[in-house]
Amino acid sequence: MKARRKKPSARGSAASRPAARRPRATEVRTSSVAPARAKAAPKARASKPVVLGADCTIEHAPGLHKDLVKLLTDRACVTVDVTAVKRCDTAGLQVLVAFVRERRDAGREVRLTGASENFLATTKLLGLSALTESAA
Secondary structure, eight states: OOOOOOOOOTTOOTTTSOOOOOOOTTSOOOOSSOOOOOOOOOOOOBOOOEEOOSEESTTTHHHHHHHHHTTTTOSSBEEEEOTTOOEEOHHHHHHHHHHHHHHHHTTOOEEEEOOOHHHHHHHHHTTOGGGGTTOO
16 A cells, blocks of 8 residues: 655645745846835825815705815815805815825815905804804
């Protein structure tokens, strides 16, 4: 009766693995590691502005949140255009403030542009004037 030959296991020892082929003198060996290169500074680019509608209220907060979440990790400066805002409430501003805070905490830039009188009055009433410092 013949003895069965054992199959090498997946965890085989180094002795059971075949030795790596050495390159011949005429072969050029390429490294799988890319040479170190100086990283160029990312180009400053502006993302497409987020334009708020006439109403920034509780009914619109989920949609606004959905749109803003996509831009949280964007490296470019995010511009939020609040020119058209006629009505806003605490729910709408809560979403906007959370977005601005998260971006600023991550060291990313956010700009508010075109703040209307109604928008400025609401932010002042709620103690959020710091939010609109960059709004013009």
